[in-house]
Amino acid sequence: xxxxxxxxxxxxxxxxxxxxxxxxxxxxxxxxxxxxxxxxxxxxxxxxxxxxxxxxxxxxxxxxxxxxxxxxxxxxxxxxxxxxxxxxxxxxxxxxxxxxxxxxxxxxxxxxxxxxxxxxxxxxxxxxxxxxxxxxxxxxxxxxxxxxxxxxxxxxxxxxxxxxxxxxxxxxxxxxxxxxxxxxxxxxxxxxxxxxxxxxxxxxxxxxxxxxxxxxxxxxxxxxxxxxxxxxxxxxxxxxxxxxxxxxxxxxxxxxxxxxxxxxxxxxxxxxxxxxxxxxxxxxxxxxxxxxxxxxxxxxxxxxxxxxxxxxxxxxxxxxxxxxxxxxxxxxxxxxxxxxxxxxxxxxxxxxxxxxxxxxxxxxxxxxxxxxxxxxx
Amino acid sequence: xxxxxxxxxxxxxxxxxxxxxxxxxxxxxxxxxxxxxxxxxxxxxxxxxxxxxxxxxxxxxxxxxxxxxxxxxxxxxxxxxxxxxxxxxxxxxxxxxxxxxxxxxxxxxxxxxxxxxxxxxxxxxxxxxxxxxxxxxxxxxxxxxxxxxxxxxxxxxxxxxxxxxxxxxxxxxxxxxxxxxxxxxxxxxxxxxxxxxxxxxxxxxxxxxxxxxxxxxxxxxxxxxxxxxxxxxxxxxxxxxxxxxxxxxxxxxxxxxxxxxxxxxxxxxxxxxxxxxxxxxxxxxxxxxxxxxxxxxxxxxxxxxxxxxxxxxxxxxxxxxxxxxxxxxxxxxxxxxxxxxxxxxxxxxxxxxxxxxxxxxxxxxxxxxxxxxxxxxxxxxxxxxxxxxxxxxxxxxxxxxxxxxxxxxxxxxxxxxxxxxxxxxxxxxxxxxxxxxxxxxxxxxxxxxxxxxxxxxxxxxxxxxxxxxxxxxxxxxxxxxxxxxxxxxxxxxxxxxxxxxxxxxxxxxxxxxxxxxxxxxxxxxxxxxxxxxxxxxxxxxxxxxxxxxxxxxxxxxxxxxxxxxxxxxxxxxxxx
Numbered sequence: 001x002x003x004x005x006x007x008x009x010x011x012x013x014x015x016x017x018x019x020x021x022x023x024x025x026x027x028x029x030x031x032x033x034x035x036x037x038x039x040x041x042x043x044x045x046x047x048x049x050x051x052x053x054x055x056x057x058x059x060x061x062x063x064x065x066x067x068x069x070x071x072x073x074x075x076x077x078x079x080x081x082x083x084x085x086x087x088x089x090x091x092x093x094x095x096x097x098x099x100x101x102x103x104x105x106x107x108x109x110x111x112x113x114x115x116x117x118x119x120x121x122x123x124x125x126x127x128x129x130x131x132x133x134x135x136x137x138x139x140x141x142x143x144x145x146x147x148x149x150x151x152x153x154x155x156x157x158x159x160x161x162x163x164x165x166x167x168x169x170x171x172x173x174x175x176x177x178x179x180x181x182x183x184x185x186x187x188x189x190x191x192x193x194x195x196x197x198x199x200x201x202x203x204x205x206x207x208x209x210x211x212x213x214x215x216x217x218x219x220x221x222x223x224x225x226x227x228x229x230x231x232x233x234x235x236x237x238x239x240x241x242x243x244x245x246x247x248x249x250x251x252x253x254x255x256x257x258x259x260x261x262x263x264x265x266x267x268x269x270x271x272x273x274x275x276x277x278x279x280x281x282x283x284x285x286x287x288x289x290x291x292x293x294x295x296x297x298x299x300x301x302x303x304x305x306x307x308x309x310x311x312x313x314x315x316x317x318x319x320x321x322x323x324x325x326x327x328x329x330x331x332x333x334x335x336x337x338x339x340x341x342x343x344x345x346x347x348x349x350x351x352x353x354x355x356x357x358x359x360x361x362x363x364x365x366x367x368x369x370x371x372x373x374x375x376x377x
Numbered sequence: 378x379x380x381x382x383x384x385x386x387x388x389x390x391x392x393x394x395x396x397x398x399x400x401x402x403x404x405x406x407x408x409x410x411x412x413x414x415x416x417x418x419x420x421x422x423x424x425x426x427x428x429x430x431x432x433x434x435x436x437x438x439x440x441x442x443x444x445x446x447x448x449x450x451x452x453x454x455x456x457x458x459x460x461x462x463x464x465x466x467x468x469x470x471x472x473x474x475x476x477x478x479x480x481x482x483x484x485x486x487x488x489x490x491x492x493x494x495x496x497x498x499x500x501x502x503x504x505x506x507x508x509x510x511x512x513x514x515x516x517x518x519x520x521x522x523x524x525x526x527x528x529x530x531x532x533x534x535x536x537x538x539x540x541x542x543x544x545x546x547x548x549x550x551x552x553x554x555x556x557x558x559x560x561x562x563x564x565x566x567x568x569x570x571x572x573x574x575x576x577x578x579x580x581x582x583x584x585x586x587x588x589x590x591x592x593x594x595x596x597x598x599x600x601x602x603x604x605x606x607x608x609x610x611x612x613x614x615x616x617x618x619x620x621x622x623x624x625x626x627x628x629x630x631x632x633x634x635x636x637x638x639x640x641x642x643x644x645x646x647x648x649x650x651x652x653x654x655x656x657x658x659x660x661x662x663x664x665x666x667x668x669x670x671x672x673x674x675x676x677x678x679x680x681x682x683x684x685x686x687x688x689x690x691x692x693x694x695x696x697x698x699x700x701x702x703x704x705x706x707x708x709x710x711x712x713x714x715x716x717x718x719x720x721x722x723x724x725x726x727x728x729x730x731x732x733x734x735x736x737x738x739x740x741x742x743x744x745x746x747x748x749x750x751x752x753x754x755x756x757x758x759x760x761x762x763x764x765x766x767x768x769x770x771x772x773x774x775x776x777x778x779x780x781x782x783x784x785x786x787x788x789x790x791x792x793x794x795x796x797x798x799x800x801x802x803x804x805x806x807x808x809x810x811x812x813x814x815x816x817x818x819x820x821x822x823x824x825x826x827x828x829x830x831x832x833x834x835x836x837x838x839x840x841x842x843x844x845x846x847x848x849x850x851x852x853x854x855x856x857x858x859x860x861x862x863x864x865x866x867x868x869x870x871x872x873x874x875x876x877x878x879x880x881x882x883x884x885x886x887x888x889x890x891x892x893x894x895x896x897x898x899x900x901x902x903x904x905x906x907x908x909x910x911x912x913x914x915x916x917x918x919x920x921x922x923x924x925x926x927x928x929x930x931x932x933x934x935x936x937x938x939x940x941x942x943x944x945x946x947x948x949x950x951x952x953x
Contacts, residue, residue: 062852081395085406162853
């Protein structure tokens with residue numbers, strides 16, 4: 001209603017537009033000024049710890065809980081105040097919410113029967129969906145007779161049955177055990193890609209988000225911390241919070257010295273030019289590097305300085321080892337590095353031994369030290 | 378990309394408050410929901426809140442309806458006879474509470490914490506009194522200890538007509554209620570506490586007082602409160618066996634039915650309401666605390682055999698069962714004896730009710746009809762009400778208010794409710810007075826009287842259903858009522874059947890609320906028992922009680938079979 005007379009040919013609008021959405025529960029603010037565009041056909045993940053507001057945002061999109069202020073547009077239509085039945089989405093819940101007293105086929109057909117479709121057409125559609133989710137022949141089973149993964153597929157089929165324009169997934173995999181979860185991750189992503197359905201997924205599992213999402217929205221305390229592709233978020237976190245939340249990260253606290261160098265204890269770490277410019281001498285900063293980015297081989301390749309460190313601990317983790325290095329004889333400042341088994345063997349790394357490492361400049365992230373961001377996670 | 382670049386997506390709020398816009402966007406189904414909540418809310422208002430208000434109003438009016446302030450109360454407290462009743466009621470309630478709770482705790486301890494045999498049988502036996510009207514134990518005691526009683530000598534000259542008789546009959550009548558609360562309290566325990574105590578070498582007595590009692594304390598308090606309230610508000614027992622010993626409950630009846638002194642009846646009703654409301658509040662408070670006591674990770678307790686303890690409690694449970702069966706058996710036997718105590722031959726002559734009472738058997742058919750209507754209409758309303766409270770999506774304040782109102786009946790004794798109905802519905806200017814002295818008012822009164830327990834049972838069943846079903850349903854554009862019928866009703870069938878049985882049995886046995894409301898055409902079986910006993914036809918009263926017991930047992934057995942059948946048919950999805 002509000003937009004009809006503004007312009008004749010609006011520029012291409014995003015599939016779903018979220019504008020300044022806030023949500024308050026009494027005195028508690030669950031969402032603060034969320035503005036976000038969701039592109040047609042993408043799989044976008046809302047990622048964050050519990051209580052960050054990701055589920056609240058999903059429920060606002062679905063109309064299950066209304067936002068306190070702000071607008072939501074789907075394909076240009078203002079759906080901010082529309083009840084869920086007036087919006088165009090299918091949803092899968094963490095609990096799957098399958099009707100226990102109905103067979104798989106009846107569960108899937110639940111939304112179809114209401115549309116006065118012919119019985120034959122409904123049955124055909126159910127078969128089609130069962131094949132789509134890889135459960136042909138399970139029509140007459142009751143949900144209780146299915147495994148968690150199978151129930152999840154049925155819930156997905158039910159959500160897709162009415163061919164909605166958008167799919168909402170609320171922690172869809174978190175009730176499953178690790179093996180099944182990994183397998184379903186791929187299937188879900190494949191299915192989403194082949195159907196080309198715009199999908200919003202809420203998860204607290206960063207691995208899940210990194211492996212499935214086209215874009216990730218990292219949330220904290222009811223605000224968006226960062227939006228980007230998994231690679232962007234992993235490689236270039238905008239702050240220490242995101243860096244800490246996604247993947248493992250070393251946090252080295254230090255102070256800016258002269259010539260773009262940071263002093264961390266006795267170490268002087270050279271920053272790349274771009275990063276160094278943002279800080280003045282004497283600023284407290286945090287230098288971040290991922291454990292897999294600590295370099296050992298071909299150190300000449302990097303212009304960075306070599307540091308000789310003592311190995312405090314070696315933790316065997318199957319395909320690789322996590323090595324804890326002494327930075328300054330100080331327990332609080334340790335550097336964690338992930339080394340392949342191969343490298344471990346080549347360099348004969350054992351507890352108490354010495355090792356030369358470099359911290360490659362282009363792998364470093366530097367943030368102002370605001371006291372946040374913990375130890376390595 | 379900034380919001381301002383995109384026309385129309387400026388984030389500006391359209392005019393009107395969000396709540397109003399959302400109300401306008403509501404679909405037909407939400408209006409159905411609203412209409413449903415309002416309808417049930419209005420019904421509870423009309424059939425609970427307004428009558429209670431009428432009672433309150435009556436207590437400050439004279440017989441002509443003029444406002445007289447607290448004069449009625451002054452008059453009440455000036456009358457020595459009436460004030461004695463307060464003392465009597467409190468004494469009886471207190472002693473009955475102590476005795477019944479001690480017995481029920483010991484019985485429940487035997488059922489939950491020992492390895493004695495026949496636990497299931499004992500448990501089933503202990504619930505027998507629920508199936509009988511409270512008049513039955515009193516009648517039975519008259520046969521056992523009355524002027525011509527079989528074991529009168531056991532009382533050593535004391536009379537059964539009075540406090541002793543009231544207390545024994547009350548202990549029988551409230552035993553199942555108290556026992557079941559005790560069983561629940563003793564079942565919710567964590568075996569790890571006992572293992573820890575064992576590992577530390579704690580003596581059994583100390584374990585009992587430091588772990589068992591504290592763990593069950595909330596249940597014990599709750600049971601005490603229930604025992605106290607049931608005793609102080611019961612009317613049938615003191616009416617039959619109280620003799621000259623006056624209590625509050627019989628005072629109300631005498632004031633209203635005997636002397637037609639309605640204002641004084643209202644005052645006594647309010648006096649009776651005080652302990653009931655008070656114990657209700659204690660119970661609510663205690664129950665809230667109980668929940669937190671057991672964590673999800675608690676390990677269930679399995680008792681180990683202990684010869685002395687097991688034997689001792691087995692003997693106790695046998696004695697208790699003998700008491701319960703003895704009372705029931707005496708009534709049954711007396712009902713078949715041709716002419717007590719002169720002709721002890723057995724016959725069905727006492728069951729020929731039409732011989733002694735103009736309503737005779739028809740009062741039994743009335744009871745069946747009333748109980749049937751109460752069960753069917755009651756369960757429908759109670760289910761819909763609980764559904765709206767638990768699963769409704771909109772109007773949270775209205776739903777909360779309704780839930781509060783639904784809890785109130787628990788705090789209102791049946792006598793008080795019945796009296797309130799008299800004041801509210803008998804006034805000709807009330808459009809609802811067409812109900813007065815019909816079957817409908819008996820049904821409505823009984824549903825309201827037993828609303829709370831049924832409502833809570835239904836709520837518990839609904840709470841166990843995934844709360845996202847409504848969300849799924851609306852995302853699939855299926856209206857809520859369709860999902861309610863196709864999903865919630867089938868899943869709740871066990872609770873629905875349970876509530877129906879509860880309503881039916883209580884409607885068969887209740888006296889207190891309906892005693893003010895029946896007309897000659899709608900006289901009920903339990904009231905016939907009362908009248909028969911009043912005019913001295915004790916044997917016929919016993920016979921009619923037995924007919925009621927037999928009906929309740931039949932319904933209970935039918936319910937059991939139904940549940941078994943349902944479990945078998947739905948085993949594919951029911952046993953998760």
